[in-house]
Amino acid sequence: MIVGVKQIGLLIFIIFISIGGWRTKNLSLSGSLMALLVGCMIGYSYGMEGLLILGVFFLSSSIWSHLFKQGKIGMEERLAKSSVRDWQQVLANGGPAALFAFLYSVTGNDIWTFSFVTSIAAANSDTWASEIGPLSKGDPLSIRTFKRVPKGTSGAISFIGTVGALLGSAIISFVFFFILYPFDSKLFLLISCVGFLGNVIDTLLGAYWQLENQCCVCHQRTERKEHCHQQTARIKGYSWLNNEWVNASSCLVAGVIIFFILI
Numbered sequence: 001m002i003v004g005v006k007q008i009g010l011l012i013f014i015i016f017i018s019i020g021g022w023r024t025k026n027l028s029l030s031g032s033l034m035a036l037l038v039g040c041m042i043g044y045s046y047g048m049e050g051l052l053i054l055g056v057f058f059l060s061s062s063i064w065s066h067l068f069k070q071g072k073i074g075m076e077e078r079l080a081k082s083s084v085r086d087w088q089q090v091l092a093n094g095g096p097a098a099l100f101a102f103l104y105s106v107t108g109n110d111i112w113t114f115s116f117v118t119s120i121a122a123a124n125s126d127t128w129a130s131e132i133g134p135l136s137k138g139d140p141l142s143i144r145t146f147k148r149v150p151k152g153t154s155g156a157i158s159f160i161g162t163v164g165a166l167l168g169s170a171i172i173s174f175v176f177f178f179i180l181y182p183f184d185s186k187l188f189l190l191i192s193c194v195g196f197l198g199n200v201i202d203t204l205l206g207a208y209w210q211l212e213n214q215c216c217v218c219h220q221r222t223e224r225k226e227h228c229h230q231q232t233a234r235i236k237g238y239s240w241l242n243n244e245w246v247n248a249s250s251c252l253v254a255g256v257i258i259f260f261i262l263i
Contacts, residue, residue: 010048014039017055026062030087038094045101046116049180053117054094056175057124060168064131092244093123096251111262113181115255118191121172122198122254126247128168129199133161144207153221154243155207169195191258198254205246212236 018036021027027035035058042050096119104112133140133156139148140156149156173191177183213232214221223243225232 010043014043025084028084028086031085031090034087034090038098041098042101045105052179053175057120061127088244092247096255100255111259114262115259117176118194118258119251119255121169121191121195122251124172125165125169125195125199126202129161129165132164133158136160154210155203165199166196194254194258198250201253202246202250210237210241210246211239
């Protein structure tokens, strides 16, 4: 009976947060429903503690996306989607964590817990880099061409964005050890580093293989399929490898890497 009441309480909490994300325009309706599904999987495996770790990621991401908007003007022209996250964006960032949580619930092996938190650390690292990087005064540097490119370009780095990526990974690792697992300095550093490595993988995929299009009217480089009411032309990457696939792959790979390190 106690377990049943606890599960009902968690479900109500997840529903409340999902609706809150939708009402505050941080999530679309589809994104809210996917957040509910991801939250239920993680809540089932790790209870409120696991949801709080996931919550730190989503809350901090939402805060950063709304701060200093003046410094990010024009970026959305290069992005396929707005800051209102749909189901694909939620699944890309939270899906790998939900998968590792499921594997933990099935096996009871703590190694999947480390994969779970590392995948969230990678997602947070990439998001903080993407949100904080554009606050840099200068344009970022493409790791593919080593030339300055407009802010918001996939595969580009800046000093402030790299610092943000490191902090984003470390904060998830810190919260994990604060609320869910006994502190271990070596594991803290390992999770922080592998989470940051997930961001590096994301950057490499974005630079070399992620889809990039160009507007046939204004010649704007963009991830969008249409621009200026015209279909854009692919100039780089694979047509199927959009930002969501890149995010999901980097989070998944980060979780797999730490699995093989600790196995």
